[in-house]
Amino acid sequence: xxxxxxxxxxxxxxxxxxxxxxxxxxxxxxxxxxxxxxxxxxxxxxxxxxxxxxxxxxxxxxxxxxxxxxxxxxxxxxxxxxxxxxxxxxxxxxxxxxxxxxxxxxxxxxxxxxxxxxxxxxxxxxxxxxxxxxxxxxxxxxxxxxxxxxxxxxxxxxxxxxxxxxxxxxxxxxxxxxxxxxxxxxxxxxxxxxxxxxxxxxxxxxxxxxxxxxxxx
Ligand code: URA
Numbered sequence: 537x538x539x540x541x542x543x544x545x546x547x548x549x550x551x552x553x554x555x556x557x558x559x560x561x562x563x564x565x566x567x568x569x570x571x572x573x574x575x576x577x578x579x580x581x582x583x584x585x586x587x588x589x590x591x592x593x594x595x596x597x598x599x600x601x602x603x604x605x606x607x608x609x610x611x612x613x614x615x616x617x618x619x620x621x622x623x624x625x626x627x628x629x630x631x632x633x634x635x636x637x638x639x640x641x642x643x644x645x646x647x648x649x650x651x652x653x654x655x656x657x658x659x660x661x662x663x664x665x666x667x668x669x670x671x672x673x674x675x676x677x678x679x680x681x682x683x684x685x686x687x688x689x690x691x692x693x694x695x696x697x698x699x700x701x702x703x704x705x706x707x708x709x710x711x712x713x714x715x716x717x718x719x720x721x722x723x724x725x726x727x728x729x730x731x732x733x734x735x736x737x738x739x740x741x742x743x744x745x746x747x748x749x750x751x752x753x
């Protein structure tokens with residue numbers, strides 16, 4: 537399936553490097569979540585990675601530590617990535633669709649808020665230039681591949697962005713924490729299937745071996 541994330545030039549298609557982009561984002565004051573007083577939480581991991589994970593929005597732990605996916609969901613995400621050989625700390629790039637915690641009540645980010653941050657997310661994708669995007673949950677799925685159907689219907693499907701990049705929506709780890717069964721057909725079992733396919737495709741596309749755990753290279 538083909539989507540047009542990159543059809544229009546990004547408004548701030550001007551950053552020369554990852555460092556420049558991240559520094560710029562840290563100085564934003566006109567973003568819709570600035571008034572929350574919460575900090576910019578942009579990424580963790582390796583800006584040279586071939587696999588990028590795009591989540592939803594930072595929560596309390598992420599706001600405290602200034603890094604995405606460092607709470608319970610993040611720990612599970614790391615385990616899932618490691619189960620198929622990815623180095624979850626230094627071999628992947630982890631980011632979100634909204635870059636500040638929406639509020640102290642953990643509400644979902646609004647469409648308007650997500651749309652404000654989208655050009656920045658596009659710049660992150662352009663500059664980091666991963667071979668594969670793993671979209672955890674419905675917000676990144678809607679923003680990046682324009683998919684409005686439920687995640688249960690489309691998870692595990694490959695989408696091709698208009699720049700040729702591949703993206704796969706998968707369950708959000710928080711959903712897996714709420715559904716711990718591992719029976720065949722359960723969300724956890726499906727996630728296991730999906731990440732195995734991601735690893736297979738990563739190898740097929742020549743993803744960097746240096747980003748894998750030593751035993752998985
Ligand atoms: N959930 C997300 O989607 N992102 C985070 O950074 C943390 C939890």
